[in-house]
Amino acid sequence: MMQQFYPQVQHNYRFELNKDMHFSAAHYIPHEDAGKCQVMHGHTYFINVTIGGNELDELGFLIDFKQLKDLIHKKYDHSVLNDHPEFQNAFPTTEQMAEQIWKSIQAVLLTRENRPNCLQVIVRETPTSYVVYRPGQEELS
Numbered sequence: 001m002m003q004q005f006y007p008q009v010q011h012n013y014r015f016e017l018n019k020d021m022h023f024s025a026a027h028y029i030p031h032e033d034a035g036k037c038q039v040m041h042g043h044t045y046f047i048n049v050t051i052g053g054n055e056l057d058e059l060g061f062l063i064d065f066k067q068l069k070d071l072i073h074k075k076y077d078h079s080v081l082n083d084h085p086e087f088q089n090a091f092p093t094t095e096q097m098a099e100q101i102w103k104s105i106q107a108v109l110l111t112r113e114n115r116p117n118c119l120q121v122i123v124r125e126t127p128t129s130y131v132v133y134r135p136g137q138e139e140l141s
Contacts, residue, residue, distance in 0.1 A: 006048050007132055009120040013052030017062045017116075021069050022046045023077035027092040034091075040080070045097070046124040047072060049105060053116030062116040063109065071108060072101055098123040098133035106135070
């Protein structure tokens, strides 16, 4: 995989974890203003997740890298994004994908005793286009 450098989020946590992953999925944007994107098409999405925290778990992790990959990759890989319940009332744009990935990860992090936070999710849809999602302070625990 090609190494990517992404914008960094400023924080005061002692630890910062970054996980890169990718998955292939199809989607379409059913709106006349979407142009060619109205027709189903696919992408290989590249994801970067940034997690911060001050405390490690009993194994010495903020969270296991594999758990993050399983949470996102198993859910979206080789699927039609429009078919996922989180996109029933929203088009599966790159912006919406980034926010939904953050919500999925943050929900798991809130169950952990060491209470890390997902600080940033980057979704790259094409080699030249990506979205950065950063939660508002009110969304973090």
